[in-house]
Amino acid sequence: MRVFRTAGLAVTVAAMALAMAACGSDTSPSTALQPTGGATATSPGGATGSPQPTGTNTAGGGGQVFGPGCSSLPSSGAGSVSSMANQPVATAVASNPQLSTLANAIKTAGLTDTLNNAQNITVFAPTNDAFNKVGQSQLNALLANKQQLTQTLEYHVVPQRLSPQNLAGTHRTMEGQNLTVTGSGEDFTVNNTASVVCGNIQTRNATVYLIDSVLTPPSSGNTPSPGAS
Secondary structure, three states: OHHHHHHHHHHHHHHHHHHHHHHHHHHHHHHHHOOOHHHHHHHHOOOOOOOOOOOOOOOOOOOOEEEEOOOOOOOOOOOOOOHHHHHHHHHHHHHOOOOOOHHHHHHHOOOOHHHHHHHEEEEEOOOHHHHHOOHHHHHHHHOOOHHHHHHHHHOOOOOOOHHHOOOOEEOOOOOOOOEEEEEEEEOOOOOOEEEEEEEEEOOEEEEEEEEOOOOOOOOOOOOOOOOOO
């Protein structure tokens, strides 16, 4: 009987030892899973995330195009508002049937890459009718003089996007001299000579305002005068 009791006691003690060992192993991993990673799990990315890009897509002001000349733009395809929005500005100008003379002048002056690679600019784009006001002989003289042609074209470019809301005012041009826009709403005039006939056209890198006269830099020297006659 003693043998069996002793054996039974040994079995009981062994069972208790196993139970205690099991309890110890259960509590250990639970401690290991406690908040060692709690703070780090929320820190990467969490509430702040990556900074959002600014300027490139919203600086142009968006909104609708305006002006009587907009109705003559193609409703789809090359030269349409939706097509120009996907192109850099010199390419967009070249696709627009109302701006073929301007496109030729840009190409002749060697400004295609300059304008296409510029960021966030405003272009006051004389229409074909605007160039017709210059007269063919003066236009030919301007196209034949690359330096003066470049000066004249750069005077039509402001190195920032101007929305209709901040269009009125005096702005320094790429050429280095100022132009002045007056008006409000959907009625604007540049240098008191050129009216905006279709405004707020967005391209990939520019906001375009079609104007009905060619602008002349104030200190243009011997540049053939392309102003309205």
